[in-house]
Amino acid sequence: xxxxxxxxxxxxxxxxxxxxxxxxxxxxxxxxxxxxQEIIGCVDEEVQNYISDKTGIxxxxxxxxxxxxxxxxxxxxxxxxxxxxxxTACYVRGSQLVYDELSKQLxxxxxxxxxxxxxxxxxxxxxxxxxxxxxxTVNGDVYGRVKPEDVKGIIEKYRNIG
Amino acid sequence: xxxxxxxxxxxxxxxxTSSGSADIIRIFKEEIEKVGLSEEVNVIHTGCFGLCxxxxxxxxxxxxxxxxxxxxxxxxxxxxxxxxxxxxxTDLVYSSDSAHKSKSMALEDIEFYKKQKRVALRNCGAxxxxxxxxxxxxxxxxxxxxxxxxxxGEEGRDKIxxxxxxxxxxGRGGAGFPTGLKWKFAKAPVSDIKYVCCNADEGDPGAFMxxxxxxxxxxxxxxxxxxxxxxxxxxxxxxxxxxxxxxxVHRLRIAINQAREYGLLxxxxxxxxxxxxxxxRLGSGAFVCGEETALLASIEGKRGEPNPRPPFPAVKxxxxxxxxxxxxxxxxxxxxxxxxxxxxxxxxxxxxSKGTKVFALGGKIxxxxxxxxxxGTTLREVIYEIGGGIPxxxxxxxxxxxxxxxxxxxxxxxxxxxDFDNLSAIGSMMGSGGLIVMDEDNCMVxxxxxxxxxxxxxxxxxxxxxRIGTRRMLEILEKICDGKGEPGDIEKLEELAINxxxxxxxxxxxxxxxxVLSTLRYxxxxxxxxxxxxxxxxxxxxxxxxxxxxxxxxxxCSLCAKNCPAGAISGEIKxxxxxxxxxxxxxxxxxxxxxFGAISRK
Numbered sequence: 001x002x003x004x005x006x007x008x009x010x011x012x013x014x015x016x017x018x019x020x021x022x023x024x025x026x027x028x029x030x031x032x033x034x035x036x037q038e039i040i041g042c043v044d045e046e047v048q049n050y051i052s053d054k055t056g057i058x059x060x061x062x063x064x065x066x067x068x069x070x071x072x073x074x075x076x077x078x079x080x081x082x083x084x085x086x087x088t089a090c091y092v093r094g095s096q097l098v099y100d101e102l103s104k105q106l107x108x109x110x111x112x113x114x115x116x117x118x119x120x121x122x123x124x125x126x127x128x129x130x131x132x133x134x135x136x137t138v139n140g141d142v143y144g145r146v147k148p149e150d151v152k153g154i155i156e157k158y159r160n161i162g
Numbered sequence: 163x164x165x166x167x168x169x170x171x172x173x174x175x176x177x178x179t180s181s182g183s184a185d186i187i188r189i190f191k192e193e194i195e196k197v198g199l200s201e202e203v204n205v206i207h208t209g210c211f212g213l214c215x216x217x218x219x220x221x222x223x224x225x226x227x228x229x230x231x232x233x234x235x236x237x238x239x240x241x242x243x244x245x246x247x248x249x250x251x252t253d254l255v256y257s258s259d260s261a262h263k264s265k266s267m268a269l270e271d272i273e274f275y276k277k278q279k280r281v282a283l284r285n286c287g288a289x290x291x292x293x294x295x296x297x298x299x300x301x302x303x304x305x306x307x308x309x310x311x312x313x314x315g316e317e318g319r320d321k322i323x324x325x326x327x328x329x330x331x332x333g334r335g336g337a338g339f340p341t342g343l344k345w346k347f348a349k350a351p352v353s354d355i356k357y358v359c360c361n362a363d364e365g366d367p368g369a370f371m372x373x374x375x376x377x378x379x380x381x382x383x384x385x386x387x388x389x390x391x392x393x394x395x396x397x398x399x400x401x402x403x404x405x406x407x408x409x410x411v412h413r414l415r416i417a418i419n420q421a422r423e424y425g426l427l428x429x430x431x432x433x434x435x436x437x438x439x440x441x442x443r444l445g446s447g448a449f450v451c452g453e454e455t456a457l458l459a460s461i462e463g464k465r466g467e468p469n470p471r472p473p474f475p476a477v478k479x480x481x482x483x484x485x486x487x488x489x490x491x492x493x494x495x496x497x498x499x500x501x502x503x504x505x506x507x508x509x510x511x512x513x514x515s516k517g518t519k520v521f522a523l524g525g526k527i528x529x530x531x532x533x534x535x536x537x538g539t540t541l542r543e544v545i546y547e548i549g550g551g552i553p554x555x556x557x558x559x560x561x562x563x564x565x566x567x568x569x570x571x572x573x574x575x576x577x578x579x580x581d582f583d584n585l586s587a588i589g590s591m592m593g594s595g596g597l598i599v600m601d602e603d604n605c606m607v608x609x610x611x612x613x614x615x616x617x618x619x620x621x622x623x624x625x626x627x628x629r630i631g632t633r634r635m636l637e638i639l640e641k642i643c644d645g646k647g648e649p650g651d652i653e654k655l656e657e658l659a660i661n662x663x664x665x666x667x668x669x670x671x672x673x674x675x676x677x678v679l680s681t682l683r684y685x686x687x688x689x690x691x692x693x694x695x696x697x698x699x700x701x702x703x704x705x706x707x708x709x710x711x712x713x714x715x716x717x718x719c720s721l722c723a724k725n726c727p728a729g730a731i732s733g734e735i736k737x738x739x740x741x742x743x744x745x746x747x748x749x750x751x752x753x754x755x756x757x758f759g760a761i762s763r764k
Contacts, residue, residue, distance in 0.1 A: 026481055027443065029463035034405065034444060061464075068465040068622070069446035071405060087367035088562065088598045089524030091612055125447070127406065128370040129180040130524035131214030131531060142180035 078120040087126030095134035101148040166204040175210030178217035193241040209378015211287035212532040230256040282494035286378030294420040305497035328504035330516030335489030338582040347476035348486035356396035362403035365449040366565030369596030372490035376410035380417035386496035399440040449620035468668035511537030515581030525598035556601040564593030567673030569680025605702035606685040611639040613677035628671030647693035713738035715760035722752035
């Protein structure tokens with residue numbers, strides 16, 4: 001995460017601005033949590049408690065929301081999040097094989113982060129580049145028409161940057 | 163607006179952006195500046211042209227030259243040759259055959275576009291979606307003005323509902339409920355507060371119709387929602403859009419701000435006493451939120467769990483108030499119906515399904531992309547004439563429509579005219595418009611398993627038939643794909659499927675068994691081959707595959723043995739090699755390396 005070096009307190013200050021803006025809006029909890037996920041990198045127990053204190057929304061409700069939607073994570077993601085599109089168009093063109101190869105190369109299951117904190121592997125829903133199927137993303141960079149044998153080189157590239 | 167002699171339109175939809183169109187726009191501007199043409203040539207980023215397979219796509223007007231697969235290094239040539247010297251760079255122009263023999267110079271000559279009829283996608287790829295003036299120049303906000311000035315009072319608002327009813331427009335989100343009727347129901351309740359919502363939570367894997375409309379023509383949705391607000395008496399609208407669509411979200415934000423600046427959203431729109439505003443709410447990745455009651459719960463900031471209907475949202479919806487909810491593509495048709503009249507819209511399509519439908523064509527198809535055709539067009543026309551057929555000379559096996567709620571359509575039904583009722587009759591559904599083509603290399607049991615994995619994962623867990631039932635179905639499918647299927651499994655699947663359909667709470671659960679039922683209906687033989695013969699006819703389910711070397715064809719070069727990661731291949735040079743099936747991990751490396759085609763996978 002880009003924000004990993006900043007202290008939590010500083011990040012909470014950023015979050016305070018968002019909470020102030022949304023806390024009296026009907027349905028404001030989701031935007032607050034979406035921003036918290038982006039600013040802090042996860043909505044762990046501490047973040048859930050913080051939002052609860054500031055808004056008066058019970059932490060049970062916040063936990064319920066955090067575990068319902070796939071966007072929220074309860075622990076921080078790695079420096080690079082690798083997403084393999086498992087939408088139908090990519091799947092029928094073999095994205096499962098790419099996913100399996102990545103899982104093998106990284107030594108982690110989907111949704112988990114490598115021990116060095118560098119990569120998080122995720123299976124994503126359709127990212128809408130069906131013309132590039134099978135597609136994968138690394139922190140938003142899109143790689144199209146990926147074959148299982150390309151995986152190693154792509155991972156190496158990011159590993160070398162560190 | 164300024165006058166330019168040439169317009170360079172660069173596709174900035176998600177597909178082309180992923181293949182680098184933002185840099186192409188930048189280089190175009192730089193190069194045009196270099197040759198001193200900035201005053202004469204305008205570079206515009208537009209929404210999706212539809213032919214995503216050939217992205218990044220650039221069109222240069224007035225010639226209408228359609229450049230495809232453009233690389234950054236091609237840009238200087240187009241600028242100096244085409245824009246400066248007036249010579250079209252023919253080797254970069256799109257060609258329907260790879261040998262570049264037949265050159266299709268203009269959009270309308272391209273096979274892909276010939277059979278299409280663009281209504282919802284009218285402005286996609288034609289205007290700059292971030293410039294409200296371009297939308298207005300293409301009759302934008304004219305329908306709203308017409309409604310507010312010509313259809314005034316209670317009578318006028320009822321007249322607009324009549325127009326929608328006469329047009330025969332049905333909801334494009336999947337269920338096909340008549341839009342006019344929905345508007346009528348939402349208008350009926352008396353309430354100070356009402357809401358108009360737009361479902362842009364396009365979750366079907368492999369579908370991107372709504373995203374392309376939002377990216378290419380966001381004002382069309384805003385205008386239609388405003389009209390709907392006027393008709394039912396709402397003051398506030400919400401667009402619920404997937405957070406995974408950053409470009410669409412960005413353009414919607416720009417569009418909303420521009421509309422507010424121009425007085426087309428906000429208080430006293432166009433000087434009348436009608437006030438209406440629209441805000442965005444982002445989805446956070448939950449497929450079930452495409453279901454209307456779940457979507458409304460999510461806008462309220464809760465877990466996106468569905469609720470039993472009735473009460474329907476038209477009576478008691480968002481924050482307990484009467485709410486109208488339509489999908490993006492439905493809204494995208496509204497303004498055209500009001501401007502051109504209901505008869506015009508009803509003249510397209512079939513008896514019970516009027517107008518056009520947008521499909522996201524993907525999978526094993528030559529021209530992956532976005533197409534809009536009149537209802538009643540056959541699948542064969544869409545797949546072979548517009549889509550260019552199946553690549554690599556493979557045989558068509560099935561077309562999947564309706565995503566995880568739909569079904570697979572086999573070759574024998576390729577000539578059925580596509581509309582809501584016909585697709586239901588053959589065991590699939592229109593759905594939101596994803597159309598995935600599969601060829602002989604796809605295993606239909608595996609595809610059914612793929613969709614069940616999806617619905618299992620996305621089941622919200624509120625009702626047991628969906629939470630537990632889909633899990634049990636998935637377990638049986640996994641067993642079959644693993645080569646451990648038993649007699650009676652098919653019957654168990656069918657029984658579970660029918661029970662889930664009859665008892666699940668919401669549309670997600672009720673339709674979850676469809677992919678299994680439709681593949682059982684048309685591809686039962688594949689299930690039987692898996693169960694009784696422990697064989698996957700398409701060669702996909704790896705645990706049932708056996709790799710063997712044909713001793714007749716093997717020259718004994720040892721290349722396969724050298725590349726085998728498991729050390730499962732052995733033999734003497736210049737004599738036939740053999741594969742030890744116990745050690746084989748079925749990776750397929752040997753097949754790829756063999757120069758003599760001696761290795762087979764069955």
